[in-house]
Amino acid sequence: MMTNIEERLDQMEVLIKKPSFRQTKGKANEVNYWVFDYAPEDELTVRNRIFYLKNKNIKGTDGFELVVYDLYDLIIEHLQSKNFMEKCYAQEEKRGIKKLQDAIQHTLKITDKENLxxxxxxxxxxxxxxxxxxxxxxxxxxxxxxxxxxxxxYNMPQTFASVPMVLFYPGTYTEQELIIFNEYPEDNYYRAFRLVR
Known part of the structure; x- marks a missing residue:
């Protein structure tokens, strides 16, 4: 049973401020990747806390830089910069979401070494x-x-191996399985740690 979302976010804030969190650790030099899973209905609470933490961190009092990337915004910005939005709408209508997914991943070079x-x-x-x-x-x-x-x-340059990366996930992560929106199982994933239980 998950504790209250506010309590979990408080725990997360304490954890990311610990110097040990920002160091690669583990017996096998494990990656520093984390998942903060949460109930989808808590999305706005989570977004608000991230916004608060980012603004609070600007003062530089935490000993690290908090960087927030909204993957959706990055994708949309790229598609807009290439004037691909209308093509995307047409592609989805004509060929379906799977073909659109393939096309977007192709334009972002998701599967190759030049991944944008x-x-x-x-x-x-x-x-x-x-x-x-x-x-x-x-x-x-x-x-x-x-x-x-x-x-x-996993394609980040080696210089970022010790940089903690936290994926905020609207669903459930068991350290063996990802279930987006608590409804759709995704591929199994085992190498990230659950940040707060």
Whole structure:
């Protein structure tokens, strides 16, 4: 049973401020990837807390830079910069969501070494950062959580191996399974830690 969302967010805030959180740890030099899962109906509470933490961190009193990337916003900004939005609407109407998903992932180069999301995050993140990845619920099904890990985080340059990356996930993460919106199981995923139980 999950505790109250406010209590869990309070626990998360305490954890990310600990210096040990910002260091790679574990017996096998495990990655510093985390999932903060929450009930989908708590989305606005979670967004508000992230906004609050980001603004609070601007003062630089926490000893790290808090960087927040809304994956949905990054995708939309890229599509708009290429004037692809109308093409996307037409593609979805004519060929369906799966073909649109493939087309968007192709334009973002999600599956190759020139992955544009990886490039953007790497270019805009300091080595003394804690990264919050949001917007996965808004992206579904165009970009799913396992793809965020397998095609984005695992392709980050080695210099970012110790940078904690926290995926905010509207659903359930058991450290074995991801269930978006507590309804749709996604591919199994095992290498991220659950940030707050």
């Amino acid at each position: 999301l990886v490039k953007y995050i790497a270019e805009n993140t300091s080595e003394n950062a804690v990264v919050f990845l949001t917007g996965v619920g808004k992206c579904f099904p165009l970009l799913q959580a396992p793809e965020v890990f397998n095609k984005i985080l």
